[in-house]
Amino acid sequence: MLTQAHSSFFQENGYVVVKALFTADEVAFYREHYMRLRARGSYAGDLVGVDPTSTDLLKRYPRMIHMHRWDDVSLHWLLDQRFNSILTGLLGRKPYAVQTMLYFKPPGARGQALHQDQYFLKAHPGTCMAAWLALDSCDEAKGCMQVVPGSHRWPILCTTKADTTISFTDVTVPLPEGQKVDPVIMEAGDVLFFGGSLVHGSFPNTTLDRFRRALIGHYVSGEAEQVTQYSHPVLRMDGTIADLKINPGGGPCGVWVEENGEPVIELTGTVSPVTRAVE
Ligand SMILES: O=C(O)CCC(=O)C(=O)O
Numbered sequence: 265m266l267t268q269a270h271s272s273f274f275q276e277n278g279y280v281v282v283k284a285l286f287t288a289d290e291v292a293f294y295r296e297h298y299m300r301l302r303a304r305g306s307y308a309g310d311l312v313g314v315d316p317t318s319t320d321l322l323k324r325y326p327r328m329i330h331m332h333r334w335d336d337v338s339l340h341w342l343l344d345q346r347f348n349s350i351l352t353g354l355l356g357r358k359p360y361a362v363q364t365m366l367y368f369k370p371p372g373a374r375g376q377a378l379h380q381d382q383y384f385l386k387a388h389p390g391t392c393m394a395a396w397l398a399l400d401s402c403d404e405a406k407g408c409m410q411v412v413p414g415s416h417r418w419p420i421l422c423t424t425k426a427d428t429t430i431s432f433t434d435v436t437v438p439l440p441e442g443q444k445v446d447p448v449i450m451e452a453g454d455v456l457f458f459g460g461s462l463v464h465g466s467f468p469n470t471t472l473d474r475f476r477r478a479l480i481g482h483y484v485s486g487e488a489e490q491v492t493q494y495s496h497p498v499l500r501m502d503g504t505i506a507d508l509k510i511n512p513g514g515g516p517c518g519v520w521v522e523e524n525g526e527p528v529i530e531l532t533g534t535v536s537p538v539t540r541a542v543e
Pocket of ligand 1: 367
């Protein structure tokens with residue numbers, strides 16, 4: 265499943281796509297499962313109020329979070345042995361599981377401004393990891409994921425205001441001029457793995473009729489002793505609860521400055537302890 269080529273790409277870029285990790289039947293099952301759950305009503309943690317009867321697609325399909333706390337299908341998916349094996353290979357030891365999310369991203373939905381997951385999840389020591397399963401094929405028109413290769417080596421950056429006409433979240437991280445941001449084009453069943461410092465996000469879905477659904481698991485590396493309070497209870501990959509502490513937040517963040525004509529990051533900022541947002 266995880267080859268030497270995957271590991272080398274991940275080390276170098278901070279992300280890697282494992283193709284066809286889930287079969288077409290599995291992906292179809294998850295699509296139907298979450299569409300059914302969404303149509304049924306609202307759940308704790310829905311991004312904004314859901315109105316399953318609305319004719320407005322955006323109101324009918326807000327993002328779900330922490331489904332594994334009340335839905336067995338989501339729990340089994342989060343603890344899937346494929347993730348255990350790949351994440352253990354990438355991180356060097358078994359991960360803990362902390363979060364699930366389902367993005368429906370219907371036609372016309374906004375994207376999510378560039379950010380670093382570790383800003384929100386605060387795994388310490390170590391970092392967090394995401395496993396982003398494409399439930400539909402995704403390209404730039406649909407608002408596929410965008411990543412900044414190599415940014416996994418950056419510290420946590422101080423956030424600035426995001427453009428909320430194209431992002432459903434209101435914070436972002438600034439990038440130096442000319443910084444490369446790559447689209448990640450994927451087929452349904454592919455999984456994008458990326459580390460907590462990797463700068464990533466997505467543009468709006470500009471298609472008229474194509475959903476871009478994604479099921480996301482968030483994990484923290486096994487050496488972590490603390491994580492944000494919102495990630496508790498923390499699970500081992502066998503489903504038992506691990507005894508991690510709450511990270512109170514705060515700490516330094518980086519700002520871009522110019523040094524010898526080159527942009528470099530200086531740790532002169534402070535992360536607000538309140539970073540509850542939509543990571
Ligand atoms: O799926 C998306 O559009 C954004 C997801 C994301 O940025 C995340 O899971 O941290």
